[in-house]
Amino acid sequence: VSTQSTGIEKEKEIAHMRALQERAKDQQAEKDALRAKRIQEEVERDQRKKDREAAQKKAQTEAQLRRAREQQVKMQEHFLAIEAQRERQEFERVLAVQQQGQIQEEQKDRNARSKRLQHADEVRKQIKEKEADLIHARQMFFEEGIKLDQEAQERRRRLDEIKKKKLEELQGAGVPSKYVNEVSRRAMKPQTSLITH
DSSP states (O other): OHHHHHHHHHHHHHHHHHHHHHHHHHHHHHHHHHHHHHHHHHHHHHHHHHHHHHHHHHHHHHHHHHHHHHHHHHHHHHHHHHHHHHHHHHHHHHHHHHHHHHHHHHHHHHHHHHHHHHHHHHHHHHHHHHHHHHHHHHHHHHHHHHHHHHHHHHHHHHHHHHHHHHHHHHHHTTOOHHHHHHHHHHHTOOOOOSSOO
């Protein structure tokens, strides 16, 4: 009976040892599985982190490129605006110069025209003054001629009276008619008028 009991005890002990070994194996397998799971999860976390970093870096790069393109566009627009402003200022300057030149040319033409008109007025005025002077001189000449003619006629009248009186005195003195007539003919000869009508 004792030997049988010992055998049973050994079997139990062997079974217990095997159970312990199996349990240890299971525990180790669980540990290995847990460790493998943790490693996988860590690998996955690392991969996700790398993916996030790569995506973030890509997004940053794209953002930088986008900002660089926007900055380039803004600079081009700025340069175009400056060039347009410069061209507009140059156009306005040239236009102002042309307008000023046109104004000066028009003023020059007006001054020249005014001088021509003034000169023409002066010439007409001088012509009128000369004509007036000629008319006045001619009038004075005729008036002087008439005056001289009247004075000459008055002198002849007085001379005729004197001659007539002298002839009457000669006749009264008994001078022959022949001589008296000759003296009368010479004395009464008409004098040429100073004014030609």
